[in-house]
Amino acid sequence: xxxxxxxxxxxxxxxxxxxxxxxxxxxxxxxxxxxxxxxxxxxxxxxxxxxxxxxxxxxxxxxxxxxxxxxxxxxxxxxxxxxxxxxxxxxxxxxxxxxxxxxxxxxxxxxxxxx
Amino acid sequence: xxxxxxxxxxxxxxxxxxxxxxxxxxxxxxxxxxxxxxxxxxxxxxxxxxxxxxxxxxxxxxxxxxxxxxxxxxxxxxxxxxxxxxxxxxxxxxxxxxxxxxxxxxxxx
Numbered sequence: 001x002x003x004x005x006x007x008x009x010x011x012x013x014x015x016x017x018x019x020x021x022x023x024x025x026x027x028x029x030x031x032x033x034x035x036x037x038x039x040x041x042x043x044x045x046x047x048x049x050x051x052x053x054x055x056x057x058x059x060x061x062x063x064x065x066x067x068x069x070x071x072x073x074x075x076x077x078x079x080x081x082x083x084x085x086x087x088x089x090x091x092x093x094x095x096x097x098x099x100x101x102x103x104x105x106x107x108x109x110x111x112x113x114x115x
Numbered sequence: 116x117x118x119x120x121x122x123x124x125x126x127x128x129x130x131x132x133x134x135x136x137x138x139x140x141x142x143x144x145x146x147x148x149x150x151x152x153x154x155x156x157x158x159x160x161x162x163x164x165x166x167x168x169x170x171x172x173x174x175x176x177x178x179x180x181x182x183x184x185x186x187x188x189x190x191x192x193x194x195x196x197x198x199x200x201x202x203x204x205x206x207x208x209x210x211x212x213x214x215x216x217x218x219x220x221x222x223x224x
Contacts, residue, residue, distance in 0.1 A: 002158065002160070004158075035214075042202075042214045042215045042216050042217065043159065043202070043214035044214075088156075090158050090159070092158075092159075101147050103149070103161050103164060104149075104161070105161060106151075106158030106159045106160070107158050108157065108158050109156075109157070109158050111156075
């Protein structure tokens with residue numbers, strides 16, 4: 001158990017809909033990262049927040065947005081969903097903001113299925 | 116680009132050592148090398164990380180080449196529970212970062 005929690009575990013929705021994925025980091029961790037893992041691709045970094053502020057941005061679509069709240073939990077919002085958005089979405093957390101040094105601890109993921 | 120190169124798959128017999136290689140020729144002098152592994156339908160699990168020197172922990176050892184352009188993850192006695200996809204990564208948070216496809220390790224009983 002990494003200490004990172006994600007809800008929901010599974011999500012099934014239709015094209016065009018909007019969903020929100022939630023992540024609670026490990027106690028004491030200030031950074032939260034979001035990743036997408038599709039069947040045909042490896043883990044893709046989407047975005048990082050550190051203590052409420054956006055820190056780094058990866059391959060995140062404009063239809064997706066994220067935020068980190070004062071209690072440090074984070075939400076990833078996916079809108080105008082397409083079939084290709086079906087994937088596993090992982091959240092990770094780390095103590096600091098150093099992208100190169102800090103170890104990241106991953107949650108169990110949310111499996112999103114868009115029908 | 117934060118790109119690493121790993122073999123797609125490897126096999127090893129149970130209770131034998133396993134050496135998983137990784138090339139990371141674009142690594143900068145301050146980037147740590149991280150290794151993670153992922154079991155089916157689970158999140159990646161931290162294995163080990165290092166900067167320049169070889170590193171050991173209870174899970175594995177990490178041997179880093181002197182020029183830092185490659186590294187090897189060493190599992191000293193593979194068990195069936197070590198069967199997973201192993202990823203070598205550097206420069207977390209880089210906008211171009213992707214874990215790539217990693218090495219799928221199969222353990223033969």
